[in-house]
Amino acid sequence: MLQKSSYTQRLINEGQQKITLKKLVKFAHYETIFKFVFFLVLIVITLYSYDIIQFQQFLQEKNFRRFDCRDLKWLFVGLILIHITKEINKKAVTGYVERQLDSKYIGADRQIRVQKIVKWIYDTVYYSSATLFAFFTFRDEKWFPKEFGGSNFKETLYDFPNIPENPWVPIYYMVQASSHVHALLLLMVYGTKIELKYWEYLLHHSLAVSLLYFSTMYNCESIGIVVLILHDISDIFLALGRAYADLGKTKILVYLGFSSIQVSWLYTRVYVFPIKIYDCLVNHPQFLPYWEQTKHAYYNQIGLMVLLFGMHIYWTIFMVKVGLGIFSSGRYKNIYDNRENKLDHKKEN
Numbered sequence: 001m002l003q004k005s006s007y008t009q010r011l012i013n014e015g016q017q018k019i020t021l022k023k024l025v026k027f028a029h030y031e032t033i034f035k036f037v038f039f040l041v042l043i044v045i046t047l048y049s050y051d052i053i054q055f056q057q058f059l060q061e062k063n064f065r066r067f068d069c070r071d072l073k074w075l076f077v078g079l080i081l082i083h084i085t086k087e088i089n090k091k092a093v094t095g096y097v098e099r100q101l102d103s104k105y106i107g108a109d110r111q112i113r114v115q116k117i118v119k120w121i122y123d124t125v126y127y128s129s130a131t132l133f134a135f136f137t138f139r140d141e142k143w144f145p146k147e148f149g150g151s152n153f154k155e156t157l158y159d160f161p162n163i164p165e166n167p168w169v170p171i172y173y174m175v176q177a178s179s180h181v182h183a184l185l186l187l188m189v190y191g192t193k194i195e196l197k198y199w200e201y202l203l204h205h206s207l208a209v210s211l212l213y214f215s216t217m218y219n220c221e222s223i224g225i226v227v228l229i230l231h232d233i234s235d236i237f238l239a240l241g242r243a244y245a246d247l248g249k250t251k252i253l254v255y256l257g258f259s260s261i262q263v264s265w266l267y268t269r270v271y272v273f274p275i276k277i278y279d280c281l282v283n284h285p286q287f288l289p290y291w292e293q294t295k296h297a298y299y300n301q302i303g304l305m306v307l308l309f310g311m312h313i314y315w316t317i318f319m320v321k322v323g324l325g326i327f328s329s330g331r332y333k334n335i336y337d338n339r340e341n342k343l344d345h346k347k348e349n
Contacts, residue, residue: 031197094114160219203311208231238264
């Protein structure tokens with residue numbers, strides 16, 4: 001780590017303290033809202049437990065294909081692979097990140113920033129791989145969105161309540177589920193100690209895992225895959241851009257990276273996502289002969305997607321603020337990622 005004069009060190013410490021106190025006051029109420037919404041969602045989705053049993057009985061009575069419990073093996077395979085590949089990534093890039101990271105990060109904040117950048121590097125590779133696999137495997141399905149390059153799109157709820165016939169669906173779905181379960185477990189174990197945005201992240205990961213679980217039990221994998229893809233596409237640029245913002249030495253590339261985040265995010269999560277929700281609202285199961293048996297599945301999936309879209313709008317506000325700061329001052333300042341962590345807050349108090 002570079003040696004700094006006592007004067008420079010004092011300025012950095014004072015600057016970090018001001019940022020911390022300001023951000024804590026400015027963002028504290030968001031965590032209260034996210035905490036309330038999390039428990040509200042938890043209560044609501046718990047009420048669907050009995051309906052899941054009824055829906056599965058309905059599928060069995062009507063001889064519809066159901067989720068095969070034997071496919072759970074791919075969930076455990078995915079958890080093992082993700083854990084191993086994350087450890088490999090950590091060993092491979094941590095040293096580089098520590099050397100390249102901006103010297104403005106010091107102490108516990110520097111350690112946490114290194115961990116996050118290492119994670120973002122892994123996320124870039126993972127989401128790129130998942131997106132490419134989904135595109136080449138599912139692009140000819142009638143539920144694959146034309147906005148993502150689908151060649152045979154009819155509607156998102158095409159052929160519901162049947163499970164998609166593509167044999168890669170359960171493997172892809174379980175591996176993706178393992179990624180979100182792994183992230184949720186890590187957050188629950190370590191996040192309470194260091195993460196000021198704990199309830200925000202907990203709500204997001206819980207919504208993702210819930211959508212995966214209920215879409216599996218309700219034979220709505222087609223909806224789930226569409227949601228996964230639109231998240232993964234924007235997450236590629238989001239993870240890469242956030243990592244390069246602290247590691248990159250070329251300012252123009254930092255700005256280009258941020259621009260790619262904005263474009264991919266706005267297109268997938270603010271434009272395409274509500275279109276898919278609207279498609280489900282217009283082409284919903286009420287026109288099927290099984291409406292009474294499928295309506296709760298429909299309400300569940302629409303409700304989870306609307307909540308997720310609400311979080312997208314919340315995050316979009318921060319992106320717009322960062323963009324305005326870049327164009328007005330010509331300086332990159334991430335007011336979302338630069339919210340301080342609990343360790344620094346405790347140290348200062």
